Amino acid sequence: MSVEPWEMGWSAVEALGTALGFLISFVLLLLVLRQLKSDRTTRELDHERRRKEGTFACWQDMQESALGARRLLTRKYGRDEMTEQEARELRSKATTPGEDRDEYAEILYSLREYLNRLERLAVAVEMEVYDIDVVDTVGNTSVRRAWERNRAYVKLVRQDSPGGRQYDALERLHDRLNSRHLERQAAISGGASRPMGRGRKQDGAR
Structure with a gap:
């Protein structure tokens, strides 16, 4: 059974989209964690100041x-x-x-x-x-x-x-x-x- 060229191209696009989705999710997760860490540090510093x-x-x-x-x-x-x-x-x-x-x-x-x-x-x-x-x-x-x-x-x-x-x-x-x-x-x-x-x-x- 032969695979049409357009099907191969579409599969590659899907794979690339999935990879980009994972990458975006990972970056967003890092940003959220960084913000949480920053908020925690701010709270700790504020507590220490008070x-x-x-x-x-x-x-x-x-x-x-x-x-x-x-x-x-x-x-x-x-x-x-x-x-x-x-x-x-x-x-x-x-x-x-x-x-x-x-x-x-x-x-x-x-x-x-x-x-x-x-x-x-x-x-x-x-x-x-x-x-x-x-x-x-x-x-x-x-x-x-x-x-x-x-x-x-x-x-x-x-x-x-x-x-x-x-x-x-x-x-x-x-x-x-x-x-x-x-x-x-x-x-x-x-x-x-x-x-x-x-x-x-x-x-x-x-």
């Missing part, structure tokens, strides 16, 4: 709200770390009838409120609701000092409470921020020493 903005806004609000508490604590205990004796005295005088009970009760309330705010911030950072890089940038020193100045009080609270893990997230946040602080200090020290080393080699070469 997360950073939210972290910064939270930090500003917390600092403003806790300003009175921090001033009261600094006025009473200075900028040094609270001792264990001072922590015990604070809790005792805040709950024992006496002429200075109201003063110590106000200080104790301010301290608890400040630490609780920092603890909530630390929990939000661990849950990645807030951004650790923003907290590191705007609040590294403040968080580290707040923990270090008041850890004697936290230790006392933990001793008197079942489980003894109050302000656990805050302690972990302090450790993370302190680690970053030490890394930066080491980088600065290393960067400062390297040019001096090169200078000595150059002097020796001359």
Whole structure:
């Protein structure tokens, strides 16, 4: 059975049309996937931007709200770390009838409120609701000092409470921020020493 030339030509056209159809479908699929990837990237970037903005806004609000508490604590205990004796005295005088009970009760309330705010911030950072890089940038020193100045009080609270893990997230946040602080200090020290080393080699070469 012979095949007419026109039939062969038509078959070739059909094959070419099918191939072009597959090619067009493939190109369209690539374009759709690229658009989906672009949309996803845009959403992720937008989410990250809003997360950073939210972290910064939270930090500003917390600092403003806790300003009175921090001033009261600094006025009473200075900028040094609270001792264990001072922590015990604070809790005792805040709950024992006496002429200075109201003063110590106000200080104790301010301290608890400040630490609780920092603890909530630390929990939000661990849950990645807030951004650790923003907290590191705007609040590294403040968080580290707040923990270090008041850890004697936290230790006392933990001793008197079942489980003894109050302000656990805050302690972990302090450790993370302190680690970053030490890394930066080491980088600065290393960067400062390297040019001096090169200078000595150059002097020796001359």
